[in-house]
Amino acid sequence: xxxxxxxxxxxxxxxxxxxxxxxxxxxxxxxxxxxxxxxxxxxxxxxxxxxxxxxxxxxxxxxxxxxxxxxxxxxxxxxxxxxxxxxxxxxxx
Amino acid sequence: xxxxxxxxxxxxxxxxxxxxxxxxxxxxxxxxxxxxxxxxxxxxxxxxxxxxxxxxxxxxxxxxxxxxxxxxxxxxxxxxxxxxxxxxxxxxx
DNA sequence: CATAATTAGGGTAATTTGGGAG
DNA sequence: GTTGTCCAAATTACCCTAATTA
Numbered sequence: 001x002x003x004x005x006x007x008x009x010x011x012x013x014x015x016x017x018x019x020x021x022x023x024x025x026x027x028x029x030x031x032x033x034x035x036x037x038x039x040x041x042x043x044x045x046x047x048x049x050x051x052x053x054x055x056x057x058x059x060x061x062x063x064x065x066x067x068x069x070x071x072x073x074x075x076x077x078x079x080x081x082x083x084x085x086x087x088x089x090x091x092x093x
Numbered sequence: 094x095x096x097x098x099x100x101x102x103x104x105x106x107x108x109x110x111x112x113x114x115x116x117x118x119x120x121x122x123x124x125x126x127x128x129x130x131x132x133x134x135x136x137x138x139x140x141x142x143x144x145x146x147x148x149x150x151x152x153x154x155x156x157x158x159x160x161x162x163x164x165x166x167x168x169x170x171x172x173x174x175x176x177x178x179x180x181x182x183x184x185x186x
Numbered sequence: 187c188a189t190a191a192t193t194a195g196g197g198t199a200a201t202t203t204g205g206g207a208g
Numbered sequence: 209g210t211t212g213t214c215c216a217a218a219t220t221a222c223c224c225t226a227a228t229t230a
Contacts, residue, residue: 006111007110007111008111009111009201009202009220010201010202010203011200011201011202019211019212020211020212020213021201021202021203022202022203022211022212022213023210023211023212025202025203025204026210026211036110036147038110038112038116038219038220039120039125039126039146040116040120040125040202040218040219040220041202041203041218041219042201042202042203042218042219042220043202043203044110044111102192102193102229103192103193103194104192104193112219112220112221113220113221113222114192114193114194115193115194115195115220115221115222116219116220116221118193118194118195119219119220131228131229132228133193133194133227133228133229134193134194134227134228135192135193135194135227135228135229136193136194189230190229190230191228191229191230192227192228192229192230193226193227193228193229194225194226194227194228195224195225195226195227196223196224196225197222197223197224198221198222198223199220199221199222199223200219200220200221200222201218201219201220201221202217202218202219202220203216203217203218203219204215204216204217204218205214205215205216206214206215207213207214208212208213208214
């Protein structure tokens with residue numbers, strides 16, 4: 001079961017999300033994303049978790065391995081993403 | 094499961110932490126991780142200790158939003174947990 | 187004993203960390 | 209409330225050659 005337990009560096013995650021590494025660090029500090037710390041203090045993120053966050057909730061099994069991005073969903077109209085119950089963690093008011 | 098008393102090579106530990114073998118060696122040199130030296134001078138690390146350090150924060154609790162996903166494992170607690178004998182790591186500064 | 191792969195050692199660049207302010 | 213950039217410091221990654229391991 002290779003769920004992709006590879007660990008990613010903050011820079012890798014930042015590049016995936018198109019944000020600054022500092023922002024990724026803040027997500028980890030806020031507990032919004034799991035992080036593994038090296039004995040030296042640096043953080044490592046799980047590829048599977050990052051992918052899950054990137055996909056929102058698409059539980060598709062796509063094992064791509066190429067730099068190219070898979071073509072968009074050949075499906076019909078855009079599903080929109082109305083649901084996205086998200087639920088997650090936000091709010092905190 | 095065995096407590097993992099096997100000895101791992103720097104390369105193995107490096108792959109687990111997604112770091113360079115040199116970095117693992119540096120951890121051992123800094124006393125951040127216990128290391129066993131071979132008569133030749135190479136270092137070996139304990140699987141149990143490495144796993145203990147690998148325990149990251151992660152999102153242990155379910156933080157999902159999918160109504161159809163609930164791999165809740167109410168199984169009995171794991172008896173006989175790894176006692177991690179002797180391993181008194183914890184490098185504090 | 188010989189070969190291939192890994193590891194150790196030193197040194198320098200790149201990345202990451204943490205806090206502060208916009 | 210979140211994100212991006214500034215700073216200084218620490219940690220990590222890659223370069224090399226020699227020794228050890230398998």
